[in-house]
Amino acid sequence: MSRIVNLGVLVSGSGSNLQSIIDRVETGSLPAAIRIVVSNNPAAFALERARKHGIPATVIAHEGFANREDYDRRLVETLNAHGVELVVLAGFMRVLSPFFLRAFPMRVMNIHPALLPSFPGTHGQRKAFDYGVKFSGCTVHFADEGVDTGPVIIQAVVPVYDADTEETLSQRILREEHRIYPQAIRLYAEGKLRVEGRKVRVLDHPQPDGSPRHNPPVTDF
Ligand code: GRF
Numbered sequence: 001m002s003r004i005v006n007l008g009v010l011v012s013g014s015g016s017n018l019q020s021i022i023d024r025v026e027t028g029s030l031p032a033a034i035r036i037v038v039s040n041n042p043a044a045f046a047l048e049r050a051r052k053h054g055i056p057a058t059v060i061a062h063e064g065f066a067n068r069e070d071y072d073r074r075l076v077e078t079l080n081a082h083g084v085e086l087v088v089l090a091g092f093m094r095v096l097s098p099f100f101l102r103a104f105p106m107r108v109m110n111i112h113p114a115l116l117p118s119f120p121g122t123h124g125q126r127k128a129f130d131y132g133v134k135f136s137g138c139t140v141h142f143a144d145e146g147v148d149t150g151p152v153i154i155q156a157v158v159p160v161y162d163a164d165t166e167e168t169l170s171q172r173i174l175r176e177e178h179r180i181y182p183q184a185i186r187l188y189a190e191g192k193l194r195v196e197g198r199k200v201r202v203l204d205h206p207q208p209d210g211s212p213r214h215n216p217p218v219t220d221f
Helices: 016-027 045-052 068-081 098-103 124-131 166-189
Strands: 005-011 032-039 057-059 086-090 108-112 135-142 152-159 193-196 199-202
Touching: 005 016, 005 045, 005 068, 005 166, 016 032, 016 045, 016 086, 016 166, 032 045, 032 068, 032 166, 045 057, 068 098, 086 166, 108 166, 124 135, 124 166, 135 166, 152 166, 152 199
Parallel strands: 005 032, 005 086, 032 057, 086 108
Antiparallel strands: 108 135, 135 152, 193 199
């Protein structure tokens, strides 16, 4: 049996990943409660999504803070004041300080729109598209002090087609983001994630099917 995990979701933009989490909380398929949504960007559409669903949402803009640690201190205070256990980064466009990460050790998740460790940083979809890879995807990982470097929890792979544009590839990746982020949170809530060094072991969960995938397909000859 899983318990209800109290989430704090940090956002900066559209909040479609936030929406995918809200939807699964509301249907009861994700044993979590979103206690607070925090945006560094007052114009983030994610704030409206939260408010529409009756979730407390607040803006902490970076203006007015002398340095990153002061900003992060305010973030930690806000999350703690709402009883947050797991911090979910959902398109939050700031790098978190070691101070913040120490406050939530292995309790900060991030989603990245590429198959890490390839194409970290901003514009992961564009970097993969421009590189010409035949598969890309997305990754949910625990955050550590690097940029997109922490232990990997779950990944989804999507093909890149010749006819793709950066936009069509990004949409294909985003659809999978909306599936793997709630899944990662659910595994956490169920106590099924064991972090062992760089590796995250997933307990009591089906194995992936072992069939390899090729792009372009390997034909009989
Ligand atoms: C996603 O592509 C996510 O992988 C990246 O930022 C984007 C956020 O999208 N970290 P949204 O705000 O959840 O719609």
